[in-house]
Amino acid sequence: xxxxxxxxxxxxxxxxxxxxxxxxxxxxxxxxxxxxxxxxxxxxxxxxxxxxxxxxxxxxxxxxxxxxxxxxxxxxxxxxxxxxxxxxxxxxxxxxxxxxxxxxxxxxxxxxxxxxxxxxxxxxxxxxxxxxxxxxxxxxxxxxxxxxxxxxxxxxxxxxxxxxxxxxxxxxxxxxxxxxxxxxxxxxxxxxxxxxxxxxxxxxxxxxxxxxxxxxxxxxxxxxxxxxxxxxxxxxxxxxxxxxxxxxxxxxxxxxxxxxxxxxxxxxxxxxxxxxxxxxxxxxxxxxxxxxxxxxxxxxxxxxxxxxx
Amino acid sequence: xxxxxxxxxxxxxxxxxxxxxxxxxxxxxxxxxxxxxxxxxxxxxxxxxxxxxxxxxxxxxxxxxxxxxxxxxxxxxxxxxxxxxxxxxxxxxxxxxxxxxxxxxxxxxxxxxxxxxxxxxxxxxxxxxxxxxxxxxxxxxxxxxxxxxxxxxxxxxxxxxxxxxxxxxxxxxxxxxxxxxxxxxxxxxxxxxxxxxxxxxxxxxxxxxxxxxxxxxxxxxxxxxxxxxxxxxxxxxxxxxxxxxxxxxxxxxxxxxxxxxxxxxxxxxxxxxxxxxxxxxxxxxxxxxxxxxxxxxxxxxxxxxxxxxxxxxxxxxxxxxxxxxxxxxxxx
Amino acid sequence: xxxxxxxxxxxxxxxxxxxxxxxxxxxxxxxxxxxxxxxxxxxxxxxxxxxxxxxxxxxxxxxxxxxxxxxxxxxxxxxxxxxxxxxxxxxxxxxxxxxxxxxxxxxxxxxxxxxxxxxxxxxxxxxxxxxxxxxxxxxxxxxxxxxxxxxxxxxxxxxxxxxxxxxxxxxxxxxxxxxxxxxxxxxxxxxxxxxxxxxxxxxxxxxxxxxxxxxxxxxxxxxxxxxxxxxxxxxxxxxxxxxxxxxxxxxxxxxxxxxxxxxxxxxxxxxxxxxxxxxxxxxxxx
Numbered sequence: 001x002x003x004x005x006x007x008x009x010x011x012x013x014x015x016x017x018x019x020x021x022x023x024x025x026x027x028x029x030x031x032x033x034x035x036x037x038x039x040x041x042x043x044x045x046x047x048x049x050x051x052x053x054x055x056x057x058x059x060x061x062x063x064x065x066x067x068x069x070x071x072x073x074x075x076x077x078x079x080x081x082x083x084x085x086x087x088x089x090x091x092x093x094x095x096x097x098x099x100x101x102x103x104x105x106x107x108x109x110x111x112x113x114x115x116x117x118x119x120x121x122x123x124x125x126x127x128x129x130x131x132x133x134x135x136x137x138x139x140x141x142x143x144x145x146x147x148x149x150x151x152x153x154x155x156x157x158x159x160x161x162x163x164x165x166x167x168x169x170x171x172x173x174x175x176x177x178x179x180x181x182x183x184x185x186x187x188x189x190x191x192x193x194x195x196x197x198x199x200x201x202x203x204x205x206x207x208x209x210x211x212x213x214x215x216x217x218x219x220x221x222x223x224x225x226x227x228x229x230x231x232x233x234x235x236x237x238x239x240x241x242x243x244x245x246x247x248x249x250x251x252x253x254x255x256x257x258x259x260x261x262x263x264x265x266x267x268x269x270x271x272x273x274x275x276x277x278x279x280x281x282x283x284x285x286x287x288x289x290x291x292x293x294x295x296x297x298x299x300x301x302x303x304x305x306x307x308x309x
Numbered sequence: 310x311x312x313x314x315x316x317x318x319x320x321x322x323x324x325x326x327x328x329x330x331x332x333x334x335x336x337x338x339x340x341x342x343x344x345x346x347x348x349x350x351x352x353x354x355x356x357x358x359x360x361x362x363x364x365x366x367x368x369x370x371x372x373x374x375x376x377x378x379x380x381x382x383x384x385x386x387x388x389x390x391x392x393x394x395x396x397x398x399x400x401x402x403x404x405x406x407x408x409x410x411x412x413x414x415x416x417x418x419x420x421x422x423x424x425x426x427x428x429x430x431x432x433x434x435x436x437x438x439x440x441x442x443x444x445x446x447x448x449x450x451x452x453x454x455x456x457x458x459x460x461x462x463x464x465x466x467x468x469x470x471x472x473x474x475x476x477x478x479x480x481x482x483x484x485x486x487x488x489x490x491x492x493x494x495x496x497x498x499x500x501x502x503x504x505x506x507x508x509x510x511x512x513x514x515x516x517x518x519x520x521x522x523x524x525x526x527x528x529x530x531x532x533x534x535x536x537x538x539x540x541x542x543x544x545x546x547x548x549x550x551x552x553x554x555x556x557x558x559x560x561x562x563x564x565x566x567x568x569x570x571x572x573x574x575x576x577x578x579x580x581x582x583x584x585x586x587x588x589x590x591x592x593x594x595x596x597x598x599x600x601x602x603x604x605x606x607x608x609x610x611x612x613x614x615x616x617x618x619x620x621x622x623x624x625x626x627x628x629x630x631x632x633x634x635x636x637x638x639x640x641x
Numbered sequence: 642x643x644x645x646x647x648x649x650x651x652x653x654x655x656x657x658x659x660x661x662x663x664x665x666x667x668x669x670x671x672x673x674x675x676x677x678x679x680x681x682x683x684x685x686x687x688x689x690x691x692x693x694x695x696x697x698x699x700x701x702x703x704x705x706x707x708x709x710x711x712x713x714x715x716x717x718x719x720x721x722x723x724x725x726x727x728x729x730x731x732x733x734x735x736x737x738x739x740x741x742x743x744x745x746x747x748x749x750x751x752x753x754x755x756x757x758x759x760x761x762x763x764x765x766x767x768x769x770x771x772x773x774x775x776x777x778x779x780x781x782x783x784x785x786x787x788x789x790x791x792x793x794x795x796x797x798x799x800x801x802x803x804x805x806x807x808x809x810x811x812x813x814x815x816x817x818x819x820x821x822x823x824x825x826x827x828x829x830x831x832x833x834x835x836x837x838x839x840x841x842x843x844x845x846x847x848x849x850x851x852x853x854x855x856x857x858x859x860x861x862x863x864x865x866x867x868x869x870x871x872x873x874x875x876x877x878x879x880x881x882x883x884x885x886x887x888x889x890x891x892x893x894x895x896x897x898x899x900x901x902x903x904x905x906x907x908x909x910x911x912x913x914x915x916x917x918x919x920x921x922x923x924x925x926x927x
Contacts, residue, residue: 057540059536087542091540098534100534103556458853460861462861466899469887570767574773578864581865593867608769611769611773615770
């Protein structure tokens with residue numbers, strides 16, 4: 001359904017007055033999403049997860065330039081096509097209630113999404129009612145302002161915006177942080193349901209545990225590129241290919257609880273060779289001259305020359 | 310909306326107003342007593358030469374001028390509280406009556422200017438904010454900044470030269486054609502005389518409203534909820550219509566109510582240029598002709614006027630913003 | 642500017658350009674304002690004498706601002722007036738800034754009832770229309786040039802005092818001042834080493850941004866007739882006089898002195914903004 005290859009995002013910034021500088025935040029990013037599956041995108045903050053979502057939707061700021069190719073249902077995603085599809089075929093489920101207009105009742109905001117999808121007013125109202133029922137939202141919740149709804153309710157309202165849009169691809173951007181564990185499970189189940197209805201779901205998160213609870217495949221981002229794309233079972237079976245993914249897996253509390261040493265390189269000072277080389281236990285001379293390409297190893301994709309050992 | 314918070318709000322505001330009026334009274338009284346202006350001379354005016362020193366003493370004693378300042382202040386303040394604001398020497402009428410009549414004349418001017426500046430300022434601010442960085446934005450900003458640093462009375466003078474003297478479109482002075490009795494002035498004559506002063510006064514207010522609205526709209530357009538709206542496929546026009554106006558209207562309204570202070574000050578100068586017989590012109594006359602009771606009365610009245618504006622600004626938040634109306638907390 | 646040059650090479654050059662541009666603007670504004678203030682010494686009083694043969698002439702090369710109903714050169718009169726207005730405005734604004742600094746520092750450092758009292762006085766000042774307060778004070782002290790200076794000086798400090806109070810409070814609550822307190826530094830030492838370097842730039846910029854307001858209000862008071870004596874050629878007086886000759890079509894009497902006033906006010910605005918950009922640590926590197 002969606003195939004992203006060699007995506008790059010560059011910002012040209014005016015830093016301190018008239019000094020202009022180019023900042024490449026995403027380099028060589030790859031991702032593939034099929035209908036009916038949940039793909040989790042995992043990575044530390046600054047790895048380019050949210051920017052990927054904004055690039056697919058075509059809502060990056062004006063000073064950003066996008067390279068590489070993005071295909072949606074086999075057709076390239078041009079700016080014009082993005083504009084046509086966003087909110088209709090591709091929907092975003094944002095992070096928090098802060099993404100709702102603070103002065104508009106939540107029911108009205110969901111209804112607005114339905115109307116933007118071409119539904120007449122009355123049909124849009126029915127769609128909102130139906131969706132709120134589906135997510136156990138009381139009818140009076142529609143008349144609440146965003147500041148009045150609880151964290152869990154806000155989650156369901158945000159998922160509702162994607163459901164009324166009939167989107168085929170749903171991108172959920174960090175939907176779980178700061179939530180009660182029960183609400184996290186509930187939210188993830190809602191995303192799973194969306195996939196079972198035949199939609200493609202991208203779950204952007206920095207929480208590997210949450211990702212593994214629901215995802216079919218996991219893409220691990222590092223410093224703006226895809227380090228590895230593995231199936232969810234690979235984590236439990238120890239079939240991980242990239243040293244960074246393995247380190248992330250080991251850092252979980254139920255495993256060895258060892259944090260990954262060092263820091264992600266800043267986009268202003270990326271190494272020439274493998275981006276993970278300065279933190280990597282497997283690093284050799286061969287890692288330094290150029291960036292490794294994404295290649296298939298044991299049924300997954302990985303950007304590491306030592307992955308098949 | 311619950312009754313209790315509103316009652317609380319108003320009682321709080323009334324206490325603040327009382328405190329403020331006492332402060333204004335102290336300030337005015339202090340200034341007037343410290344000033345080199347002799348109250349007897351100020352009251353008697355040109356007839357000063359005709360009264361003897363003994364008569365002067367008598368007047369001073371009748372007024373209690375020999376009493377200590379504190380006593381005199383409470384005497385005077387008691388009179389003010391009872392509504393006895395004295396007699397205006399310039400107009401030979403009770404001060405309250407003069408203020409009432411003059412304010413009614415000014416009110417039309419103020420109201421039209423207030424509405425015009427609010428609407429035009431909002432439109433210009435929205436245009437500049439929506440097209441941030443384009444030549445539309447630059448033009449509007451240049452206009453607003455230039456207006457903000459031009460002297461009010463000079464702008465009035467320029468408009469008068471252009472529209473009244475060169476084009477002869479509008480009358481050169483006053484609120485009615487000369488020689489026509491007040492009751493015979495037609496509505497159109499009235500409007501004709503009101504138009505240019507009101508326009509001048511509104512032009513001054515536009516600049517600040519436009520610049521604030523622009524900044525607020527830019528903040529809104531860079532907010533997370535507008536990003537989400539764009540992700541939902543909303544166009545720029547749709548965003549302005551559904552999210553922009555909703556979120557900038559409240560600050561704009563607040564600012565507009567709070568601008569009553571500047572509007573009043575502006576009306577003093579504009580009425581002076583257009584010889585418009587309102588409260589602003591009366592202020593100038595009171596000061597020029599040493600009409601202390603009238604000047605003090607106008608000071609009190611203007612404090613009340615500004616306070617009303619600020620209270621309305623606060624009230625608009627209470628009534629309109631759901632975060633305060635329902636949630637009972639201030640918007641972050 | 643070519644897009645081929647790598648940004649790393651281009652950056653330092655532009656950086657100095659921007660700084661230079663700021664410095665140039667500041668220099669030009671200062672030069673312009675100084676020229677107006679000092680112009681009266683160079684051009685002398687010759688243009689102020691009536692020359693009946695050249696009455697009511699529109700602007701020309703000989704008289705760029707035209708002449709008035711007595712044949713006086715309007716450029717000379719406007720410069721004299723502007724110079725006087727600038728000097729009065731400068732004096733009043735400086736006094737006002739001193740009051741603001743004193744009260745702002747007192748409110749910020751002493752706190753308690755002093756702070757409450759000063760904040761309340763500021764509130765009371767804001768509760769009256771500025772022009773009404775100006776008229777009241779100018780009237781109470783008996784008008785004239787002295788009246789204008791006192792009125793302008795006494796009414797322009799509240800907003801700057803607020804800024805300085807906020808700055809002092811912010812510096813006071815910062816970690817390094819807290820640390821100095823714990824290290825046993827005296828309040829005077831802290832004031833000398835931590836407060837002054839932060840407050841001085843704020844005060845300087847605040848002072849310069851006060852000038853335009855002070856000058857506009859001085860002109861307004863003189864225009865109404867409560868300010869500077871009508872025998873002196875202040876800019877407000879010249880504009881008020883032009884009112885009487887409006888209907889005759891001598892537009893330059895009102896337009897040209899106003900343009901000079903507008904330019905002077907703008908020059909102060911630019912000066913203040915550029916100085917702020919230079920002094921503010923957030924923008925000064927750019």
